Amino acid sequence: MEVSPGRLTFRRVRRGQQSDVLKILAYVAATLVLAAIISPWLYQLGKGLAEVTADKQTNKAIDALAKAAGRAEFPRFFDRAMMLSALVLIFPLTAWLRLGRAPGSYRDTPWSLRLPDNVISSDLGQPLRRNPQGWLQFGTGFIIAAGLLLLSGWLMLQAGCFMWKDAEASTRGAANLFQQPIDWAKSFKKVVPGALIVSLIEEVLFRGVLLGIFLRAMRATPAVIALSLLFAFVHFLEPSPYVRVPDPESSSAGFYLLGQIFARFANPLELVSGLTVLFAVGLVLAYARIRTASLWLPIGLHFGWVVGFGIFKSATWAVGGLPEITRWFVGTTLREGLLPLSVVAVTGVLVHIMTRVPEPPASYRS
Numbered sequence: 001m002e003v004s005p006g007r008l009t010f011r012r013v014r015r016g017q018q019s020d021v022l023k024i025l026a027y028v029a030a031t032l033v034l035a036a037i038i039s040p041w042l043y044q045l046g047k048g049l050a051e052v053t054a055d056k057q058t059n060k061a062i063d064a065l066a067k068a069a070g071r072a073e074f075p076r077f078f079d080r081a082m083m084l085s086a087l088v089l090i091f092p093l094t095a096w097l098r099l100g101r102a103p104g105s106y107r108d109t110p111w112s113l114r115l116p117d118n119v120i121s122s123d124l125g126q127p128l129r130r131n132p133q134g135w136l137q138f139g140t141g142f143i144i145a146a147g148l149l150l151l152s153g154w155l156m157l158q159a160g161c162f163m164w165k166d167a168e169a170s171t172r173g174a175a176n177l178f179q180q181p182i183d184w185a186k187s188f189k190k191v192v193p194g195a196l197i198v199s200l201i202e203e204v205l206f207r208g209v210l211l212g213i214f215l216r217a218m219r220a221t222p223a224v225i226a227l228s229l230l231f232a233f234v235h236f237l238e239p240s241p242y243v244r245v246p247d248p249e250s251s252s253a254g255f256y257l258l259g260q261i262f263a264r265f266a267n268p269l270e271l272v273s274g275l276t277v278l279f280a281v282g283l284v285l286a287y288a289r290i291r292t293a294s295l296w297l298p299i300g301l302h303f304g305w306v307v308g309f310g311i312f313k314s315a316t317w318a319v320g321g322l323p324e325i326t327r328w329f330v331g332t333t334l335r336e337g338l339l340p341l342s343v344v345a346v347t348g349v350l351v352h353i354m355t356r357v358p359e360p361p362a363s364y365r366s
Contacts, residue, residue, distance in 0.1 A: 021218075140354065166180065284351060
């Protein structure tokens, strides 16, 4: 059977685009391995800096860095090692993705940011378009995400799953053993700038660049599902600050912690209460990007979730000693459990409604 040159070319292009997805997965694996290798060195460097500057007068920046390093446990250094590894390896990844590609034309994104044709494609990927309702969608997304999340948090407070940090006890009478005042202004100053930076970076990377690559390699539905799984997997790999490494200075300490992190995948409660919520968040953000062909709405939603999560966490404690079955519905944070999952699902329904294009009048359809 003969194959037309056009179809043969299409298949070759498609195969090349699918290899881009494999390159992204290889990038994630390489980032984890590099982080496991350099985290013990980063730990020793940080602790050494804290010891050297303990009795010396230094500038404020170095002093703050040294104090933070002195207080931090190994999981914090591993987390920073992952960020450093991701940053270092993004440059060879970029060159690898463009290998053998002719330079193409450039298109405008909502902020006049320009991305090359090997990231967004007019035939197989969905280009980002200028969005005249960008600020409106950003604000609406923020209000919906933060509002629903904080409303669910208030309901959990009333149910006794959480308590205010300055309260003597929860609504169910559980004593607050770590009572302390709540500084709302300090919480906002601490949470909002970081939340905005994280939202911008992650949406440009995941929904801007990576989803564009996935959309060129597969249809929209599997592309959204695959990227959302990757998004959930990467965020699920954040090490818990409560994990203890026997010998943080050992060259194998990073791989030991990596094993502890992957052990979470064997815990059904962890998968349902943590990974599933992150996967649903990725689905809603990717769906918002596809429905609007821009990043304004995903950034607003992401910003709202991070701000709501951070503010609630800074003002409350999770109540301990609750029945184990409760943790399937409400975890120790607002991003764990079936109740937060339902909040994300409701947010997705609202995104679908607000981005629906009204049908033209019957007179125009005839």
